[in-house]
Amino acid sequence: MTRNSNQVGVGIVGCGNISGAYFRGLERFDGLEIVGCTDLSAELARAAGERYGVRVFDSVEALAADGAADILVNLTPPLAHESVTRALLATGKHVFTEKPLTASFATAAPLVAEARERGVLFGSAPDTFLGSAGQTARAAVDDGLIGEVIGASAFVTHSKAELWHPDPTFLFQAGGGPALDMGPYYIAALVNLLGPLASVYASARIGSPVRPVSTPDRRVESIDVTIPTHASATLNFASGAIGTVLASFDVWDHKLPFIELYGSKGTLSVPDPNNYDDAVTVHLHGEDGWRPLPPVIGGFTEGVLDELLPLRGPGVADLAGALNGEPFRTSAGFALHVLEVLDAIANGTDGVHTLTTTCERPAPSTETWTSATAKETANA
Ligand SMILES: NC(=O)c1ccc[n+]([C@@H]2O[C@H](COP(=O)([O-])OP(=O)(O)OC[C@H]3O[C@@H](n4cnc5c(N)ncnc54)[C@H](O)[C@@H]3O)[C@@H](O)[C@H]2O)c1
Incomplete structure (x- = not known):
């Protein structure tokens, strides 16, 4: 697998039900390259690695230590989001997590503060x-x-x-x-x-x-x-x-x-x-x-996995764009x-x-995909 220097490396953490929609969905973005995956279940990680042609690591720490991943994507179940995201942030990598951010507002707020303190980008689904x-x-x-x-x-x-x-x-x-x-x-x-x-x-x-x-x-x-x-x-x-x-x-x-x-x-x-x-x-x-x-x-985000799940990935591409100074919408x-x-x-x-929190409305995304252009759009 070759990766050009303009590409952002993505590591997948959690190779369960939704992961195929990311493995397949992220392939559509020229600016992104999946560089590895891991799961508590070595069997699931190995199966995903073989199916999608991705290197398999036996832990989050090993995936991060390899150095190829710039963004770690948390695809674990909601109750694990808090502990897994904390572990991912501790590696110093940028982090994108599936929804919900964590299983409760009380557990999520400290993670958002921690990411800010560490100076890493922290994003979350939904990106639809x-x-x-x-x-x-x-x-x-x-x-x-x-x-x-x-x-x-x-x-x-x-x-x-x-x-x-x-x-x-x-x-x-x-x-x-x-x-x-x-x-x-x-x-x-x-x-x-x-x-x-x-x-x-x-x-x-x-x-x-x-x-x-x-x-x-x-x-x-x-x-x-x-x-x-x-x-x-x-x-x-x-x-x-x-x-x-x-x-x-x-x-x-x-x-x-x-x-x-x-x-x-x-x-x-x-x-x-x-x-x-x-x-x-x-x-x-x-x-x-x-x-x-x-x-x-x-509609380049169209596409489904196994005729059921919409393919995912725009949120990870959005985070990658934000690394280049573009608006961070997710x-x-x-x-x-x-x-x-x-x-x-x-x-x-x-x-x-x-409410104790507020936010800006995300910037409209007509130009989101210029930094991480969907392959089918580019090839059309
Ligand atoms: N399944 C869907 O249709 C769907 C759709 C959209 C979003 N989501 C979201 O995606 C996330 C994952 O859902 P899923 O259905 O794929 O769950 P799943 O249970 O099928 O898969 C989760 C995987 O995470 C692994 N895991 C758990 N803790 C881990 C850890 N500490 N380190 C590494 N791996 C760990 C598990 O072994 C499992 O393989 C959830 O947040 C869910 O809300 C799911």
């Missing part, structure tokens, strides 16, 4: 708002297409993990739940569109205390639910916009949208924020119906604000929770 849907919606808001944004809604509803996952226990314990699992995509999308929040009011409860697992290849018969699985929240944005959020594992069927913004001139419908490139539609007052908006950037500071909101939604608030 960098895709053409997030950027097209952002341009529509910034251009005033729907006028003043008065309200927003987001519906984080996915249930039924116990119908297909052999052991979804982790989703119903600390670090899981609808807000922390899928909520990051929705709240990051809203903060990208509307800016930071001032306060949150949320109510949360456990739906069913015991969930039977019915998938034929189940490893457990039932799950004792120990965290809230149904939450409803009011989001007060600093801009004055008021958001309504439902985050639930107890909604079995619905006809709800993903995200909508309600403006003085019309409504903007934002597609599934777990994807990068679906269509954004608008219905302005006086127009006959909904119409799609032309994407403001190309910074941990942004993710920390998102996590403080998610924490409040996940657990409910005792009265109004005034």
Whole structure:
């Protein structure tokens, strides 16, 4: 494997379910080179190394000591994010972590401070708002297409993990739940569109205390639910916009949208924020119906792994761009604000929770990919 001096070396830590979407997704960026991987499971690391042609290391420290990695990417489970990210930061490398930043706001804040003290960049998923849907919606808001944004809604509803996952226990314990699992995509999308929040009011409860697992290849018969699985929240944005959020594992069927913004001139419908490139539609007052908006950037982030998972990588490329002085849109500071909101939604608030963090809206990313151009775009 050859690596030219302009390339940024990436080490993968955690070779589980999502890792293929990174191994395959990062291949698309000319500016990035995966230089190694590691996992607590030597077998998983070896399998990933063979499958993707990447060197395998037996520990984070060995991966860092090799010297080829500039950025270490944390793809471990949410409850491990805190300890693994701390270990990665201790190597002096730049760090990008999967979402959520950690399993709680309280554990994440010190890591953001530590990265700052060490002078390394620390970034976090979700990065899907960098895709053409997030950027097209952002341009529509910034251009005033729907006028003043008065309200927003987001519906984080996915249930039924116990119908297909052999052991979804982790989703119903600390670090899981609808807000922390899928909520990051929705709240990051809203903060990208509307800016930071001032306060949150949320109510949360456990739906069913015991969930039977019915998938034929189940490893457990039932799950004792120990965290809230149904939450409803009011989001007060600093801009004055008021958001309504439902985050639930107890909604079995619905006809709800993903995200909508309600403006003085019309409504903007934002597609599934777990994807990068679906269509954004608008219905302005006086127009006959909904119409799609032309994407403001190309859909080069398209691509799926095993016909299911969207390929990942724009956030790592964003961090690599920031090493060259470009805007850092997926910074941990942004993710920390998102996590403080998610924490409040996940657990409910005792009265109004005034946020202790804030953030800048990430810069629009029309030029994100000039430093780490997607290969298919470059080759088109
Ligand atoms: N699976 C998905 O569809 C998906 C999608 C988007 C984001 N994510 C996020 O990606 C992250 C990983 O999810 P996953 O589904 O791949 O989990 P997973 O359990 O399949 O894989 C995690 C891997 O991390 C390894 N690991 C744990 N601790 C480690 C350590 N200290 N050092 C090295 N390796 C360690 C485990 O051995 C395991 O192989 C989570 O934060 C999740 O929220 C997952």
